[in-house]
Amino acid sequence: xxxxxxxxxxIPVIRYALLAGIVASxxxxxxxxFVVTRRISYIAxxxxxxxxxxxxxxxxxxxxxxxxxxxxxxxxxxxAILSALIIGWISLSGFEREDTIIGAIWAAGMASGLxxxxxxxGTAVYLESYIFGNILLTSFEDVIATLILGxxxxxxxxxxxxxxxxxCFDPEFASLRGVHARAYYILLLVLxxxxxxxxxxxxxxxxxxxxxxxxxxxxxxxxxxMWLIIVGAVLLSVAYNAGGLALSFQLDIPTGPFVVILACxxxxxxxxxxYLLKKIPRGQP
Amino acid sequence: MLxxxxxxxxxxxxxxxxxxVSFSVPEQGSSCIIGPNGGGKSTLLKLMLGLLEPESxxxxxxxxxxxxxxxxxxxxxxHINFDPLFPVSAFDIVLMGRLDRTRLGHFRPSCREVARKAxxxxxxxxxxxxxxxxxxxxxRQRVLIARALATSPxxxxxxxxxxxxxLSVEAQFxxxxxxxxxxxxxxxxxxxxxxxxRIGDSVICVNRRVHRHELPLDGETxxxxxxxxxxxxxxxxxxxxxxKQHEHGHE
Numbered sequence: 001x002x003x004x005x006x007x008x009x010x011i012p013v014i015r016y017a018l019l020a021g022i023v024a025s026x027x028x029x030x031x032x033x034f035v036v037t038r039r040i041s042y043i044a045x046x047x048x049x050x051x052x053x054x055x056x057x058x059x060x061x062x063x064x065x066x067x068x069x070x071x072x073x074x075x076x077x078x079x080a081i082l083s084a085l086i087i088g089w090i091s092l093s094g095f096e097r098e099d100t101i102i103g104a105i106w107a108a109g110m111a112s113g114l115x116x117x118x119x120x121x122g123t124a125v126y127l128e129s130y131i132f133g134n135i136l137l138t139s140f141e142d143v144i145a146t147l148i149l150g151x152x153x154x155x156x157x158x159x160x161x162x163x164x165x166x167x168c169f170d171p172e173f174a175s176l177r178g179v180h181a182r183a184y185y186i187l188l189l190v191l192x193x194x195x196x197x198x199x200x201x202x203x204x205x206x207x208x209x210x211x212x213x214x215x216x217x218x219x220x221x222x223x224x225x226m227w228l229i230i231v232g233a234v235l236l237s238v239a240y241n242a243g244g245l246a247l248s249f250q251l252d253i254p255t256g257p258f259v260v261i262l263a264c265x266x267x268x269x270x271x272x273x274x275y276l277l278k279k280i281p282r283g284q285p
Numbered sequence: 286m287l288x289x290x291x292x293x294x295x296x297x298x299x300x301x302x303x304x305x306v307s308f309s310v311p312e313q314g315s316s317c318i319i320g321p322n323g324g325g326k327s328t329l330l331k332l333m334l335g336l337l338e339p340e341s342x343x344x345x346x347x348x349x350x351x352x353x354x355x356x357x358x359x360x361x362x363x364h365i366n367f368d369p370l371f372p373v374s375a376f377d378i379v380l381m382g383r384l385d386r387t388r389l390g391h392f393r394p395s396c397r398e399v400a401r402k403a404x405x406x407x408x409x410x411x412x413x414x415x416x417x418x419x420x421x422x423x424x425r426q427r428v429l430i431a432r433a434l435a436t437s438p439x440x441x442x443x444x445x446x447x448x449x450x451x452l453s454v455e456a457q458f459x460x461x462x463x464x465x466x467x468x469x470x471x472x473x474x475x476x477x478x479x480x481x482x483r484i485g486d487s488v489i490c491v492n493r494r495v496h497r498h499e500l501p502l503d504g505e506t507x508x509x510x511x512x513x514x515x516x517x518x519x520x521x522x523x524x525x526x527x528x529k530q531h532e533h534g535h536e
Contacts, residue, residue, distance in 0.1 A: 159390035160390050161390060162390060162391065163384060163390065166384055169378070173432070175336075176334060176336075176355055176360055177382070177384035177436070178384070179385075225374065226372045226373065
């Protein structure tokens with residue numbers, strides 16, 4: 001482990017990866033708790049897959065028309081927010097079955113992304129880093145971007161926490177108290193979209209959902225207060241990201257998948273522990 | 286008058302659920318809304334809450350449209366569809382009654398105090414930190430009533446509040462209601478004519494049309510309210526009221 005700390009001190013990329021992972025963990029924990037308790041994991045999954053469409057479009061147009069500011073991250077943000085808005089609008093209006101539109105956006109995002117990347121001029125795009133993530137490609141600018149995006153998400157939740165909880169629990173009553181329940185549901189989906197952009201950087205499109213929901217799902221097995229789940233999920237996310245980075249470096253294995261495996265193990269242990277706690281008879285008072 | 290309804294007609298699709306309805310409810314005291322299933326009781330509540338718009342006519346609460354008056358209306362649904370795994374305590378739910386009084390998204394200490402008092406009023410102070418899902422049906426109902434009280438309402442609308450509670454809880458609820466109706470107006474939807482006889486100052490009978498009667502009701506009035514509904518429902522209502530009047534006679 002000393003080798004890891006030495007590398008952390010000397011190689012900036014590892015330092016940036018650790019910083020980005022820790023900063024993003026706060027967002028994962030806060031948003032993940034709402035995603036788990038409101039049961040919208042499947043929407044988060046669709047948003048993460050739709051992001052490939054935005055990434056592909058950004059790569060294609062930036063290379064074809066030489067648009068320097070059109071980065072893959074910007075494309076991902078636009079695609080994520082757009083897909084969140086479409087899913088939210090359709091599910092609230094009842095215009096189409098929600099699961100059908102989620103499936104359509106999921107597939108359309110992946111397909112259009114692959115086509116854009118296929119026809120992008122210049123050198124072939126390293127698709128694997130988008131699909132499975134690569135936190136070791138993190139730059140200082142990425143850390144700053146993660147910090148800004150994370151701050152926007154966390155502050156929005158902080159100042160709307162009680163209204164978001166009320167809308168998730170009983171939207172009709174929240175409406176009667178003057179809260180625009182539909183707007184807050186859409187806001188929750190947009191926050192989920194922004195969080196997914198950060199998660200995808202660490203774990204990639206396919207594995208990102210696990211990193212968003214598993215820390216919150218693990219803590220919620222033992223805690224029944226929303227804010228406690230958020231705190232626990234943030235701490236667990238930091239532990240998974242920092243610990244996963246250190247261990248994967250030590251064991252020389254890919255970081256993203258390893259972090260996800262840690263999260264899955266933690267969740268599996270939590271389910272097992274909860275099951276055993278239920279089975280053990282409690283002592284008589 | 287707190288509630289004034291003038292020549293109101295409402296229909297979802299097809300025949301009118303409420304037709305040319307006019308009535309008024311004075312400030313303070315309590316009125317019960319009764320009528321057969323499908324008679325339009327819940328629709329009338331939703332119109333008062335501004336969740337539905339009338340086809341014609343008007344309804345005002347304290348001179349304001351229902352949408353504008355919402356903040357001064359406390360509402361207790363008969364039951365809510367909730368996720369049993371949702372991590373929320375009884376106190377959290379009662380605090381939701383103060384959602385329109387947050388500052389920078391957070392509840393002031395005074396809001397917490399109001400919520401604590403509302404819980405105490407319903408005898409739930411010892412259950413404040415318990416998860417909502419772990420409470421019994423009756424306790425949940427009382428939490429929802431406490432949430433409505435935490436809104437500091439001028440008008441309290443209750444949809445069958447005693448449908449899921451046992452007799453001891455009902456007695457406690459009636460005591461709470463007796464205290465409340467000195468300061469606010471209570472409108473209560475119920476099928477239980479015993480309850481009507483015990484707490485109502487007047488009764489609003491809803492069966493497409495609306496009639497307001499002072500209590501107590503006689504058998505003829507009950508027959509007219511339930512005309513068109515099933516025979517068993519009508520007989521039950523009549524029997525309950527006659528028994529109630531008999532008991533009152535002995536007292």
